[in-house]
Structure formats: structure tokens, C-alpha cells
Amino acid sequence: MPGFVVAEADYDEAMALFLSPLRLTQLNGNLGPTLTALPPTHPLFADMTHLGLRNWHISGLVDIEDTRSHVSFMPRLTHLSFEDGRFIPHCTYILETCRLLHVLISLSFDSELSLFPDELEDLSRDPRFVVMQNGWHLQDWQMGIHAGVDYWTRAEDFIAKRRCKEIDPLGYKISGDASEYIAARYASSTG
Template sequence: MSSNSPVLPLELEREIFEEAAIRCPETIPSLLLVSHRVYEILKIKYRTVTPKGELSTCTFAALRRAIQYNSKAPSFRTHVRHLYIAHSADDGSEVQEILFACAGIQSLSLMTWANIPPSILLALSTLRPRRLWVHIDSLLAAKDLCQPMFTFVTHLLLIVQRTDIGASLSFLANFPSLTHLTIVYAEHTLASHILASFKRLKVVVEYSVATAREELDNVDDRYVTIALQKLIEEWVVGSRGGNDFWARAEAFIAKKRRREIQPDWRYWIEDADGV
């Protein structure tokens, strides 16, 4: 290339290639071959996917179009790392297609799906995420099929709307690497049973929007309640290794063990705690 050739600002170059990938997804294989710099731009483009692109690098619709036009391209298997799936009105075929194409997913959210369509259960069994958000009822009936997906999960957000504590405890035994657990819509007694049964858990967070608090006797210091309003934002922050609710809960527990939290039996985070 001649030294007199025009050079675009990096920001403009990124915008051009990202827009080209979105508007003409059939060109992605060719775009990836333009240069190493462009390859890196597009790899980042598809790293984090949310339903409408909230705080992420790509929308669900843009990813689906790209995969449809490039079904034989291996890039999505390695490029898509974090996928947040909203409820889909179809039979799950769209989601199935994406999951099979993105086998390298590290963070997966299916929490908006109270009942996962059978059509995507096989696709789920091929994944090995580290972080998983899901309804417990969605997987209880299919836990044998999806067992391989649980192998490396360390951070689990579990929506539990049942009172059958035994079913919840037996289900958690399928996660041999689990260290962090968040329970949504659960009773305090469930968290205490889980902590007593699974000593390897570093922290159990109860997601709660309630403002009323009550003192619990002999509560395990790994148990924390956090009031959250924007779960999808928390998910994106966590996928980037940021200070999400799990990180804040760990920091709170560390302070509590150093006797920096008063009263020492408190199990919920307050603004003054600085975490």
C-alpha cells in the first residue's frame, strides 16, 4: 500500500465494517479476510448478544440474520460468548439454530422462558457455559439430556417458584463446579437448606425487590439479599467481568467477615457499605 493512501480514523472504520456486517450479513466471510484489524472488529461485534442490543455489541435479530447467511462459517462458534435470549413466540427453531451455531457460549440467559421448548433442549446439551440463568422448572424434566451443559457452570441464577425444597436441592447436585448461586422468588428457608447441603458454594444471593427486612437467626454469612431492578444490565456487566451482584455479594461477605458490617447479623447490602 502506498504511503499516500488515505487512512480512515479507527472509529469510522469500525462503524463502516460493523454496519456492513449488519446490513449485508452474507458478506461477513469476505469481511473477515480484509485484515486482522477488521477480523478483530467483527469478532468483538458478535461477542455479547442481547434481545435489542441493550448495552451489548449485537442484537438477537442481527445475529440470527448473520448466521442464516453464513451457516457454514465457523466464526460464530468462537465469536459469540454471551447470549441473553428473550421469550420467542415461535416453537424455538430460531433459538435452536443460534445455539447450534454458537457452541462457544460462556454466559447464557434463558430466564424469560418459563418452559423451554423441547426443540432446543438438544442444542442446550451441546453447550458448556460458565454462567447460566434459567427457570428450574424448565430443566427439571430434561436434566438427564441437559446434564453435559451443567458440567462447568460456576455461576447459576435460578428462578424457583415451587415450595418443593427437595427437588431444588437434588437439581443442584447436577452442577459439580457451582460456586455462586442466585435464587429468584424463593423463601429464606430454601437458601439456608442449600447452604447447609452444598459447602462448596461461596455465596448464595437471594434476588428480592422487597424493602422490608427481618432478622434471621443463625443465618450463614454466605447468604446475601440484593434488590435488583435491571437484571439484563447486571447480566451484561457480569459478562464483562464487572462489578455485578455476585461480585458485590462477595465483597459484602468479605467485609462482614472482617467485622466491617454492622450489625454483624445483617445479610442485605446497603448503599453505605460501599460495595
């Protein structure tokens, strides 16, 4: 199974037990405190390569330092995204400790990013760090399944261009990402 999304749903330990036998490689959603309640070696995370943390901070029960440590020990994690700008100061730690991590995406708003200029300057030196917007999570995931293009692949392409200096190697922000394209494509296919 290439991935699983429960849009706008919260994951709890019962959901984790249900999902564990599926051997997921991708998961996007609000894992909340469930993420750190389970060990990084739990079967839910055993094959996980792509993890999108959506709205996980809203519950107020999530400790950012516990989260960063937890994802650092996930055995196969290569792609991580998050929506909360308060996670920015912890990105350097994640990039240093997650040896397999190829892509780290901040889906934070500019107003959140502006609070961390020093951290962003440091992060700009690591081509794996990307900032982009993606307001159409479910549609983006569907496009990834059907067309092979989603926010993960857009970030991978951007990183490759940074590494070969096709674009500014210190530029970490994808401006005008495909959210508008996804919205237009989704609207034309449904109506």
C-alpha cells in the first residue's frame, strides 16, 4: 500500500493499532500525542518513509522536543513535513540526527516563519529543508497516487535543482507551489 490519509481526522492509539498491520509507507494526519505515545519502533512506523504532521500542535498536548526526538529514531523515515512554525527551531536537530532524511518540509505560513530568521538562515544551507504551501492535502495525495506528482515529489525536484545549482542553492522556499493547480484540476474533474 503506497500510503494512507485520513483527512481532518485525529489518530489515536486504537487507530494506530488498526493501521499497524497495513505496513504503511506514508501517513499524513493529526497524530497528536499518539505519535510520541508509541515507540519509534512500533509496527505503525516500521516501514514509514513519509510522515506528514498535520495540525498535530492544536491539541496542546504535544511536546515539540519529544516529537523531534521521536521522529529522529523512526527507522526508515526519509520524508517529513509539518505545519507548525514553532517546529522551525528544531529542524537543525532533525536534519543532523535523521541520517536517512532526504526531505524536510515546512508547510508554515510566512507570519510564522518571520519569527525565526536566524534559524531559517542556518537551515538555508541544508538543501533538504524546503518551505512550501499546500492547502489541498487530500487532492494532493490523490494526484500523487494517480499522476505521481505530489508535494513530496515537488520538494524532491526543488532539492535536486538546489544541489546542482540550477536555482539558488540557499533558496529554500518554493513560491507558488501547485496548490492552485491542484484546486483547478480537482474542480475540473468533479464538476
